[in-house]
Amino acid sequence: MHTLFVPAHGPRRLPDGSWLFRLWTTRRKPAVLVIEAPCPQEIPMKACGGGWREARTAPMPAGALYRIRLGDELLADPASAHQPQGIDGPSMTDDPAAFIWTDSGFGAVAMPHAVIYEIHTGTFTPEGTLDAAAGRLPRIAELGVTAVELMPLTETTGRWNWGYDGVFPYSIHHRAGGPDALRRFVDTAHGLGLSVYGDVVLNHLGPEGNNLPKFGPYLSRRHHTPWGACPSFDGASAQAVRRYFLDCCLRLMAHFHMDGLRLDATPYVQDDSAEHILAALTRETQVLAAASGRRLHIMAESTRNEIHLTTPRSAGGYGMAAQWSDDFHHAVHARLTGESCGYYAAFHTAQNPAKPAQTPPAAGQQSKEAQKRCPPAAAVSPVDALAEIFVRGWFRQGQLCPWRKQPFGDQPRGLQPSQVIVYLQNHDVTGNRPSGERLHALTCPAARRMAAAALLLSPFVPLIFMGEEYDDPAPFHFFVDHSPELNRQVAQGRRREAAAFGWMPCATAPEPHSPAAFENSRLSWHLQDTRYHATVRDLYRRCIRLRQTLPSLDSPSFETLYVSRPHPQVICTGRTDPARIYSSWLLLNCGPQAATFSIDAATAPLARQQAWSQALCTADRRWHSPHTQEDEADLPHRFAAGTHIPVTLPPWCALLLA
Template identity: 40%
Template sequence: MQFEVWAPQAGRVTLQCDGVTRALERDPQRPGWWRGDAEAADGSRYGFALDGGPVLPDPRSRRQPDGPDGLSAVVDHGRHLWRAEWAGRPLPGAVLYELHVGTYTPEGTLDAAAGRLEHLAQLGITHVELMPLCPFPGRHGWGYDGVSPWAVHEPYGGPEALKRFVDRAHALGLGVVLDVVHNHLGPSGNHLPAFGPYFTDRHHTPWGVAVNLDAPGSDEVRAYLVESALAWLRDYRIDGLRLDAVHALVDTRARHFLEELSEAVDALAAETGRPLFLIAESDRNDPRVITPRAQGGLGVHAQWNDDFHHALHTATTGESQGYYADFARDPLAALAKTLTGGYFHDGTYSSFRGRRHGRPLDRTRVAAHRLLGYAQTHDQIGNRAQGDRLSALVSPGLLACAATLTLTAPFTPMLFMGEEWAAGTPWQYFTDHTDPELAEAVRRGRRREFAAHGWKEEDVPDPQDPATRDRSCLDWSEPEREPHARVLAWYRTLIALRHAQPDLSAPDLAATRVAHDRDRRWLAFRRGDIRVAVNLGPEPAGIPLGTRPARVLASWEPVDAPGGDGVLRVPGESSVVLLQE
């Protein structure tokens, strides 16, 4: 078997494989690369030593059986027997479900999560979006401090468990999306700097020095990240990737890294005959991210739309702190703007940033499905001091309104695990750092952050306390009890409508028409022949829909179809979906 490693600054590189050490040779065809042959098979343990230093794991390791600091293990992907026939599932028309493997079940493994996938198929979900799976020190964490971006966290089950998960999902008709982090690696267990210029101090991110996308040596770093992304799509049959915080991918080169990555993914899709896609997390409100490359954009296929979330959150909760401030001034107007224009901040002044932010989205060039809409995400819940979900903040009726807006809006909808039954469990920030100094720094930093906003230290959960993770696990007995069962039935109804009514997945964002009343707190919008009416106020409201006959497709509380006056009478904190004849 041939081993190779990029180590451009090394004068000597040795391979240790299954206890045998041998020197590698420079690759004459590729500057900075070393290569050599050794007897090895699936499971063989190996690592590289540079200039007589310690044996380190492979930067391209496919498996870390003993954690990020241990030896790598050979993975023979050809040994896995795939069982499900799978032609892929595209993003248009999708309903996504964000899932954290470590808290989706008490066991916190991929196999245990796979055992709960039938619930999602019955709910009407089309794609499961897994939070990051790369190895990190300890057992439990969010995954955004991962290292070894080609490997699967061993406590989750390692590479074979991910393949079993994907196979089970595909057998149920579910696509799989994986959250990947290219903007930084974790602070512990990251051995890349020993091998080469993977990072640069030319730029800085909230997590420290930036990944090297434009300094000397960046050709190989970019290829490293692109090949890692393609490996998930090829070797694990993943259907799409969610790209974490792409605004932190600092790249001054003429051809942006995202453009290079999207081109490579599109090429792999053409080669495999499966629809593959990228979803960016970006807070720039820059439509170039999701504009096709042929039209001068970066070619990413979709992005999270936090503006819709912020407008919806302020409208249902009344919160106005931090980045909610601009949306809270008139939440229904903010909702109306996002429903018709995608972005709220499209060049407008952002008081949170102290400057103008974003630029307008060309609704004639960008299909609505390229924006993801959601009422809750891991970020928006877990970055609250106590990890409280929307269900802890508002009534079941307002939860139903939020669900209605999310699942009938023009955007590709996404749910966060447990949202569909108004889970009573929080989802808190938890870590399991094995470095005592790092663990204490994270604990202090978390509490200091919220103390600045008036929280007492003792009221902010300790990220390192195992109970913090345990509290965040879903309670699978809840869906059988009220009020959870009623909320779950409402989500199933809305998702079924979205799949059944073509107008609800129409791509034309400009075709959406919205009306609202700030004082009486109702909002209604039209998508083709579908009418959606939401009353966020506590009192019944008469909402004018026009005199064209309409029938009720679904309602949270019992309502009658509009009479001859065209007015729909909606109870307080309730919502209705209608079809006009």
């Protein structure tokens, strides 16, 4: 499929084995291609108009090391596919046609059937490489997951990074293994039936090692983000800059066979052009998909509930496949933990009903000042909010947000459940906590089981953060490795952000640049098959299996979804298949007390079905933690429509009837 797409920037191998190197620069300086290995030589780059320069070499193998001399400065190629010695070393040529793929029969799963698993390559395995990660993929496939999503892999400064500080957008990080390692990972994933999505940053470049401004106006003087200048998608030289970033994205799908992209923080991708760069990317992705006969997905990470992102292009939207939505997470997290600072203020509860007794109140807990700033009157019950999310897709639809101090969110007109990606944990909501605690440090096992069922049996596209499926105890910290001065500034900035959010300082949390922040974030794979962790994994696998096999859960649509509230802390979501032949009910007790109600009141919207049987109950003894005392479920295995006999759901219990 690589022949269907040829990037405008950078080197490419020609049919006769020679190489054509293309560079765009507005600098009025001579440009020289400097080949350092295997055969050192210098070739002047000829001007071709519009700022483009070209140089052609004699036939040579892929893997040549080179730089570009612009005036008196020797620089890596801005379109470098690989920086094998890091950001300060030479670039390396890469030939996509040389890799032998074995995935010709693979087809990505459609979004309504997707279950996504988010991975940070460096901490996913002890080795921290793509090849090592590929070796773990069979365990992910066994879980029932349909797609893995890789956090950004572009070259960054230092030894460790989340990936969002990339400075060579075309490169695949040398510590992860480089371009062919990514191809091997994708090929392995496809062989296991797993799609692969890449996380792409289009809103800024990293604060150190960025050479793009030395070549031309790649960065905007008008548009800025909290992390630096936005690329100049609408400036005087926008055509070449837009092509640079569009090709950077398209090549991941064409040259690396990725099945789609997750676009980071799309509200900060600023562009005043007639066609926004995100709309252009979606349009060109659809062209590539049609030409290659593949299903390709573009997904946005938006914190603002923006309906135009997923509205079809024919109706004036961008036509993306789906978007991340925080509302589900915020509502569930606020209910489980009682936290009310920062963005949890909109889903406030007065106490922490699901917090484990052994958890100390210091690390990551909100300050008294934050509680005063966010009184309960400023927010809504998280259970009420969650019920609204099940009905509409997201909660914030123009209401005032206490955290933002302004209204936000669109009416979700035309939105479908398969266009909403939800989660209990991800790299942001976990790693941006001062101590990087996962949910297991903040809640009791019963609450986590109920939340997992709510996620995986919801009508939305669920995302699992690596290790969540077996309650890995490792935290996920924020970590970077910049110069000493920038490291100091980042640490200070993180402390200011935590204080503004309302978190209490945590003296035991490692600084972002310390080796401990990175090393402590590695998963503990050896725990997966131990008693408690294996039980959690089995619950996740069971929920995913039910999601994929029950006809009523297989084709999510708001038109065939019903919500009832038979008790203040209970949400009942009813689902039917498109033909309305099969139905199911997910009953969620979102509270620390048992809830008693009539099954007839809960299932009234679908009372025409004669009976339902238990498909899953998270309060069953088989799911219990061996280290806790929990209420055991005492529920009938079959429920008839019209039954007025009271049913009691144990605390923090999810019951699926089908």
